[in-house]
Amino acid sequence: MSSPSVSQAGKQLVIGVDLDGVCADFYSRIREIAAEWFERPIEDLSQDVSYALGEWGLEPGEYDSLHRFAVTERDLFRTVPMIPGARRVLRKLSNEGYRIRIITHRLFIRYFHELAVSQTIHWLDHHGIPYWDLCFMKEKSQVGADIYVEDSPDNVASLRASGNFTICFGNTTNKHIEGPRATTWDEVYDRIKTRPGHEAQMTFDSI
Numbered sequence: 001m002s003s004p005s006v007s008q009a010g011k012q013l014v015i016g017v018d019l020d021g022v023c024a025d026f027y028s029r030i031r032e033i034a035a036e037w038f039e040r041p042i043e044d045l046s047q048d049v050s051y052a053l054g055e056w057g058l059e060p061g062e063y064d065s066l067h068r069f070a071v072t073e074r075d076l077f078r079t080v081p082m083i084p085g086a087r088r089v090l091r092k093l094s095n096e097g098y099r100i101r102i103i104t105h106r107l108f109i110r111y112f113h114e115l116a117v118s119q120t121i122h123w124l125d126h127h128g129i130p131y132w133d134l135c136f137m138k139e140k141s142q143v144g145a146d147i148y149v150e151d152s153p154d155n156v157a158s159l160r161a162s163g164n165f166t167i168c169f170g171n172t173t174n175k176h177i178e179g180p181r182a183t184t185w186d187e188v189y190d191r192i193k194t195r196p197g198h199e200a201q202m203t204f205d206s207i
């Protein structure tokens with residue numbers, strides 16, 4: 001078989017795609033909602049945030065309350081904007097034969113899972129994101145993808161430590177993370193096409 005989307009063993013290659021910070025512009029939407037929640041001008045909330053949003057003055061343990069308000073009262077996962085290019089590039093990869101597996105840890109706070117899941121599914125369809133699998137998981141390496149696209153610094157580090165090819169989707173929370181990195185979806189596509197072993201695989205597949 002001559003296809004870049006099939007492994008040497010003839011298995012369809014799976015791309016594990018994170019949602020928040022990769023497909024969904026989580027930090028811009030949570031900033032709008034946080035301004036409401038704090039009753040502060042949005043300009044007061046830095047756009048140069050780290051993962052725990054400490055720049056906004058959130059106390060340890062306070063994020064959960066903001067998150068609950070955002071999902072249950074402001075439909076966070078239904079109203080978050082799509083990061084440009086996600087639909088187009090994922091559709092292109094899907095059409096090339098890669099299997100798109102969405103992997104998200106959106107169920108990390110208890111008791112409003114139905115809202116979180118239903119908003120997520122609605123959002124994926126509304127934005128035309130192609131996918132066959134939808135995993136709500138903390139341990140992303142357990143879903144067995146061949147290529148990961150992820151923005152959380154801890155997740156990138158742990159995926160790479162367990163030997164997974166992981167593209168770090170760049171934002172202010174992960175500036176310190178080494179490559180391979182991408183700041184646009186077109187760059188994600190290029191990183192997938194130039195990843196180690198890709199040429200050898202294509203050569204093998206072409207034999």
Ligand SMILES: [Mg+2]
Nearest residue numbers: 018020021151
């Ligand atoms: Mg993320």
